[in-house]
Amino acid sequence: MPKQRIGLWLIGAKGGVATTVMTGLAALSRQAIEPIGLVTALEPFTQLDLVDCAEIVVGGHDIRPGRLADEARRMWTDSRAIAPELLDDAADFFAAVESRLRPGTIIAAGDKICELADPSVVSIVETPRQAIDRVQRDIENFAQAEKLRHVVVVNLSSTEPTPTLPFPTHWSELKKLLDNPLTCPLPASSLYALAAFFAGASYINFTPSTGATPEAIQQCAIEHKAAHAGCDGKTGETLLKSVLAPMFAARNLDVMSWVGHNIFGNMDGRVLDDPRNKATKVRSKDHLLASILGYPPQTHVSIEYIRSLGDWKTAWDHVHFRGFLGTPMTFQFIWQGCDSILAAPLVIDLARLVERAHRAGEKGALQWLACFFKSPIGVDEQDFSKQGTLLETWATTHARTNAANESSPA
Amino acid sequence: MPKQRIGLWLIGAKGGVATTVMTGLAALSRQAIEPIGLVTALEPFTQLDLVDCAEIVVGGHDIRPGRLADEARRMWTDSRAIAPELLDDAADFFAAVESRLRPGTIIAAGDKICELADPSVVSIVETPRQAIDRVQRDIENFAQAEKLRHVVVVNLSSTEPTPTLPFPTHWSELKKLLDNPLTCPLPASSLYALAAFFAGASYINFTPSTGATPEAIQQCAIEHKAAHAGCDGKTGETLLKSVLAPMFAARNLDVMSWVGHNIFGNMDGRVLDDPRNKATKVRSKDHLLASILGYPPQTHVSIEYIRSLGDWKTAWDHVHFRGFLGTPMTFQFIWQGCDSILAAPLVIDLARLVERAHRAGEKGALQWLACFFKSPIGVDEQDFSKQGTLLETWATTHARTNAANESSPA
C-alpha cells in the first residue's frame, strides 16, 4: 500500500530555487535523472522510510507577475544551468503547480522586494493577522484539495531587511500585536511561519530572513506541536568556510584575515543589492568564523549583483594566515556554483527529513539539521563535519529497524 | 623536579624541515615566539604531560656536505620564509646540533639522492646490516652522551624511489637478508627504522619512503616494543583534499575529476624531479580521494620543481563536479604555503606525542596519529575531521587526570 502524498508549499514559488525543485521532482518522479546532490539518497538516510519524491505535491505563494514555466526557463536562457529538455519535460508539472499558486504577502519585506511585486499583490490591504489567516487558509485548502497527509512550508523568498521593531520574548505578548500593522514587528517570513504552524504544517526557513527564529515564534511552534528548521541554506561559500575553518583551528594556524567576495546575477542578487537586505545576508555568512576559530579574524564579506552571471555564484575567498615562526601564508579558493542547483536538492532533503521528524512526533527547532544551514537555530556547532555527525546520529537512531515504533503513514 | 630530556634524531638534519624544527625549538625554548602551528599547544593536548620544547635535544644524520647554519640560512635567502633575526638567534643551537651530526646512509636511496651526497658518504662501503649497526650506535651514543630518557627518530630525508625487490612477509625472513646487499630490498629509510627499533628508540616516517611500513618491519617494531608512526606528513594540498573531499561526499555531489598541480623549488623538489622518486610521492598524494568519495574520479597530480619558489609550495587544485540535474560546477583552490614552516611544528608535535605514547607503553603503529599523515599505517579513515576525532579521543583518555597510572619520567 503506497504512502499518502505530502505537500511541499514553497514561498517564492516562481524563483530559481523553487522552479529547480519542481524540475527536479518532475525528473526524479519519472526516474529521468540520478539523484545527484540529494543527501537523502545516501546511506544511512535511505533506511529512514522517507517519502518518495514521486509522492511530493507542490504548491506555493509568490508575489511576482509572470508565468511559472517562463520563470523556470530562465535557468536555461539566463544561466545555461538546466538543460532545456529537462524544462520541456516538466511542462505538465509546472502547469499543475501554477494552478495551485496563491498571491503572497509583502508585509515588511522591504522596498526592494515590493518593487518586484505584481500590482495585484501590492494592492492587498490587510493586517498581519489577516495575512496569516489568508495564508493559513491557502495551505489548508491545498492539503484538503490534494488529500495530503502533511504539508511542509519552505521559505525560498528573497532576503528581507532585518526588522527594526523590538520582538516581545513571549508568544502570548507577540500574538497581541498581530492586529496592529504599526507596532507588529513581524515581516512576511514570520507571518508565513505562523500561518504554517496554525495550519498544522512544518516550516523550513531556507533564507536568512526572520522566519521562525525569534524566541516568541519558537514558543508558538512548540505550542502547536509544529516542527521547524532554519535558517539560511548553506550551499556554497559559507559551506566551504564551515569545512575549511576547522582545519585552520585543528592545525593551530592563526587566521589573520578572511575575505570573501561573492558575485552573482539572479533575483536574489538584485534584492541583495539593497544595503538593508544585504546586511541580513552578510551577517549570516560571516559570524561562523569566530565561532569555529575561537577568536575573531578580520573578515570582509561582499555580495555584488553582476547581471551576466545569472544564477551562477562565483565566490573568491582569500585567507591570510600565519604558521610556525609567524610566517604568513595564503589560501584562496574560487567557487563557481549554480545557486539554485545547489539549493534545490537540499530543499527536497529537508522536506523529506522534516516530514519524517513530524511523523516521529518531533516539534520545535530540529537542531540535528544544523549542517543544512548557515545560522542553525539553537545550535552553536558550526563545524560542518561535526554537524554531519549530528545528522547521521539522528538518522541511525531513526533508521528503518526502529521505524516500527513510530507513527507511520496509513 | 624537571623531567629528563628526550632526544630528537633527525634523518635529513640539514634539510629545510629539520633546520626549521631547530630554529623553532631554539625560539620556543627562550619563549621568543608564540607556538603557532603546534597542535600540541592546543587543548586538550596541553593536559597530556608532554615533554617541554626546551627539553628536546636534537641530533641527526645527513648525507649532504655543507654547514648546518648555512643550510638553515637558505630559508631566508632563497625563500624569505624565516626572518633572519630568528636564524641569528639560533646560531648556538645550530652549532650544538652540528657537533652531534653523523654521516647517514644512501643505500637504495636512488640515484638522485646519491648525486646530492657528500663524497665521504658515497665512499662508505657496508652491507645493510653494517649500516643498521652504525646508525644504531650513533643513536645510542647520542642518548648516552646527552643523558636522554628516550629518543625519537624522525625521517625527514628526501623521497626514495619505491623498492623493486620483493619484501618477505615475516621479520624472521627479512632479517636473514640484511647481509646481502644484492637481495636485501631495504632502502635507507627502512634501515634507519630498524636501527631505531634496535636502539630502543621510536621512529616516525614523515616521508612517503618505505620506512617501517612493510609488514615484516612492523613485526620487528612489536618485537622490540617500539612505537612508530607514518607515513608522509600531511601539510598542504593533500591536507586540503582530506578536508574538502568529505564535503563533496556528504552533499552527494559527483566529483568527475580532481586535478592537482604542485610547484615548488626546495631540495625535495629537486629530488622529486626524478620520475622514480616522484612516483612514490604522487601515489601518496592521490590515493585518498577514491577512499573518501567511495568511487574513483579521474585524478591527476603533478609535482614540478620551479627553482624560484624556494621552499614555497604553490598548489592549484581544480575540482570538476556535477550537482543536481547533472549540472557541472567547479571548485578551485590555490594554496601558497611554505613546506618547511608547515611541516616543522608537526614534527615537534609528533615527537612529543610519540614519546608520550612510548611512556604509556604503546608499541607498533600508532593509528590515532592518522591526521598527521597522507598514508597513515593501518588506518583506512582519510577524512581529516574523523582522523582528528581519533586523536582527540586518545588525548582525552590520556589527559593529566589519567596520567598517574602511567610510567612517568623520574
Place this chain on the structure above:
Amino acid sequence: MPKQRIGLWLIGAKGGVATTVMTGLAALSRQAIEPIGLVTALEPFTQLDLVDCAEIVVGGHDIRPGRLADEARRMWTDSRAIAPELLDDAADFFAAVESRLRPGTIIAAGDKICELADPSVVSIVETPRQAIDRVQRDIENFAQAEKLRHVVVVNLSSTEPTPTLPFPTHWSELKKLLDNPLTCPLPASSLYALAAFFAGASYINFTPSTGATPEAIQQCAIEHKAAHAGCDGKTGETLLKSVLAPMFAARNLDVMSWVGHNIFGNMDGRVLDDPRNKATKVRSKDHLLASILGYPPQTHVSIEYIRSLGDWKTAWDHVHFRGFLGTPMTFQFIWQGCDSILAAPLVIDLARLVERAHRAGEKGALQWLACFFKSPIGVDEQDFSKQGTLLETWATTHARTNAANESSPA
C-alpha cells in the same frame, strides 16, 4: 551583382572546431547571431570587401567514422558549449557538408591519430604522391561542383608528432621523395598543403603540425603562386602569454618562472595524451616567452586530458617575478575558455582574409596574419599588440578605397 562563392575546405571536418565553424556559418547566413568573436566584423576590416559569410561553401576531409551532425551535437552534450537550438537549426547545413566530405589521409600522422581513424581510411594504401593527387582531385572536384571562385584549405586536424626524417631544403629535392613512403619526411598536414597548392587553393595551418612550414614547401607555394598562413591558432593560454609578457618586459620586471597548466577533454586532448604529439604542441606554446622577454625564464607547460571538461580548456598560469629591490611577486590567471568557440571565428576570419590576399595577388607566407598564430611563419614578433598593428596596417592599405586597383571577383 553578387560575388561568386568561395570554398572552405576543412581538414578534420568532423572535429569540434570544424563543426563549430559550420554551426556559426549557418547561423550567420540567416543572421541569427551577432558576429561576436569575428575579428573581421570590426573596423577597419569591414572596409576590406571581404567575402560574405553566406557565400562560403564548406567541404572537407576527415578520417573518423561517425555522422557529422552527431559529432557536432557533442558540443552540447559533452560540453554545454553550443545551445542545442543552434545545432538543430544547422541540420541542413550539416547534411550538405556531409555530402561533400571525403576520406583523408593518415600518412605519418602518428599512432594516436591512426587509432581514431575509420577502418576504411586505415586500409587505403598509397604513396605520398598518390595521397596528394587524391586530395588535390577532391579539392578540384569540390571547386568545380560548387562553382567556387577560390578555395581555402584549413588544417584543423589533431596535432601530429614532429617528423623525424630530415627535410631537404629545396622543393626540387623534396618533390623527388614523394614516391617513396620510406624516405619521404612529409606527414599528412604537409601532403594536404601541397595538394592545396597544386589545386590552386590557399592553405592555412591552424595546428602546430608540420604543414607548409618547411622551407621547401614554402618554395612550392611561391612557385604555384599560392598564399598560405600558419601555424597553430592562438586562442587561449598562449594568446594571454603574448599579451602579458610584453607588460613584464616593458616594466623591466624580472620573470623568474612562468608555469602553465592546461586541462581539457576534447579529441585534441586525447591525441595530445601521446607524448610524441604533445611535444609538438608544448614547443609551440612555450617558445614565445624568451623571445618577448629577451631572456629565458624557467618555464613549464603541461597539457592534460581531463575527460569531464569536454571542449572546455582551463589554463592556470603562475608567473613568479622580481621587482624593485629584488622583491618576489606573483601573478596568476585562470582561463576558462571553450577551445572550439574561440578557434572557429578565427578560422572564418582567416579564410576571408587569405582569400582577400589571394585576390590581391599575394603569395607565400602571409606574415601580417601573425596575430592569429602561436608560431607565425617567418615572423619574429610575438607581442600580440605589435602583431595587431601589422594586421591593421595591411587592412588599412587594402581598405575599400584601394580595392579598385586589385583584381576583384567577377
Place this chain on the structure above:
Amino acid sequence: MPKQRIGLWLIGAKGGVATTVMTGLAALSRQAIEPIGLVTALEPFTQLDLVDCAEIVVGGHDIRPGRLADEARRMWTDSRAIAPELLDDAADFFAAVESRLRPGTIIAAGDKICELADPSVVSIVETPRQAIDRVQRDIENFAQAEKLRHVVVVNLSSTEPTPTLPFPTHWSELKKLLDNPLTCPLPASSLYALAAFFAGASYINFTPSTGATPEAIQQCAIEHKAAHAGCDGKTGETLLKSVLAPMFAARNLDVMSWVGHNIFGNMDGRVLDDPRNKATKVRSKDHLLASILGYPPQTHVSIEYIRSLGDWKTAWDHVHFRGFLGTPMTFQFIWQGCDSILAAPLVIDLARLVERAHRAGEKGALQWLACFFKSPIGVDEQDFSKQGTLLETWATTHARTNAANESSPA
C-alpha cells in the same frame, strides 16, 4: 665633468612608496642592486642622457609624526617586502633626508588624512595662498641649500576626496580665490602643484588626487613654463586592465562584466577606507574599460583595507565575456604585488624623464608619459601597448644623438 645634481621632492615622504624610493636610490647609488623595475634602465632610455640615480637628492613634505627610518622599517616588519639589510644600509640616506623634511599642508585633504596628521601640522592656520608660499619657499630653500640644477616634485600622499567646490576654467580667475579658504576649491595636492610651478620645479601627480589636472592649473603650468605629468601611477590591477582589455577588443569578444576586488593593508588602504577618498580612487581605476572596449561593460571595483596584508595588494579580477555563438566564458587573474615596490621605480623613472623633458624645454602636461598613469592628463589612449609606443617614440627622438641640440647641464 659630472652633471649637476637634481632634487626629488616627495609629498608624503614618510610613506611606503617614498621610503622605498629612498631605499632604492641608496642601494642603486652604491650599485648594491640590479635596476629591476626601472623602465629607464632599458633600451632606448639608456640613450637619453638621463640624470644618474646617484645624482638625485631627496627631500620632501609630510604631515605624519614619526621618524623616517622607523616608517621605512615597516616595509620589512609589516610587509616582509624589503630585506632588512637593505634598510640597514640606507640608514645614512634616511638621516640625510630626514634633515630636509618640512611639515606639509592638509588643506582640503579630507577628514581621514587629517586624523593621521601630527598635531603640529593640524595646528597650522593659513590661507591657501600662505600654504603655497610656504611650500614654495621650502622647495626653493632645498634647491639652494643642495645646489640643485632642477627640482622635481612628486605627489605620493594619500588619496584626497574629490573637491566639491567648482573650479573656474581660467587661471586668472582661480588665482583670485587663493586668499579665501571658504571659496577656494583647491585641495592640498593642487597647492603643492602651484607651489612647484612658482618655484620653477616640475610636478608629478602619482595619485588620483586633484593635483594639476584642472584646466586652470594647467594654464598656470604653461605660464610658468613648468612641465608636469599625472595622474595616478599605474602599477597593478589597472595596469593589467590596460593590457588585457585591448585583447578582448582586438578579438571582438564581448565583455559582459569585469569585477575587480582589491585588498591591501597599508596607509593608503586606511585612507581609502573612507568612502569619500575611495570614490576618487575607484573612478580612476574603473573608467578605462569603456574607453578601450568601446562600450561599457558592467563593472565593479572594490578596495578594502585588510590590515594583515601590509603593503601587499592582492587583486582578484573576474572577466565574464561572450565568444562566438554567444557562449559565455571566464577569465580571472590574481595579482599579488607589493604596491610600494611596484611604484617606487616608476617614481624614479618619472623624475628622470620629466627632468630630461624640462631640459629639452618642454612645458605643460607631458602626454607621452601616459603609460605610467591610470588617468593620463590630456590623453585618450588607454591601451598600455599603444601608450608604450608614445613613450618609445619620444625617447627615440630625444636619444643621445639628438641631445646636442638641447640645453644640457653645465
